[in-house]
Amino acid sequence: MPLYDYICDACGHEFEKWHRMDEKAPKTCPECKHQKVRRQFKSPPAVHNHYSPMHPRANRGRGY
Numbered sequence: 001m002p003l004y005d006y007i008c009d010a011c012g013h014e015f016e017k018w019h020r021m022d023e024k025a026p027k028t029c030p031e032c033k034h035q036k037v038r039r040q041f042k043s044p045p046a047v048h049n050h051y052s053p054m055h056p057r058a059n060r061g062r063g064y
Contacts, residue, residue, distance in 0.1 A: 010034035
């Protein structure tokens with residue numbers, strides 16, 4: 001399930017919500033209970049390698 005970011009237009013409260021892609025977005029703000037919530041688009045999270053650069057097997061290919 002993806003994590004979505006939302007912002008309330010009434011109070012400016014930002015919150016995150018886990019839900020399936022086929023579920024509807026939340027309609028009310030958890031802080032002020034106002035019904036002016038919209039989805040906020042942020043940059044995707046950074047992709048991390050399995051090993052850190054200091055790990056002895058960091059430069060090996062798959063299967064090691």
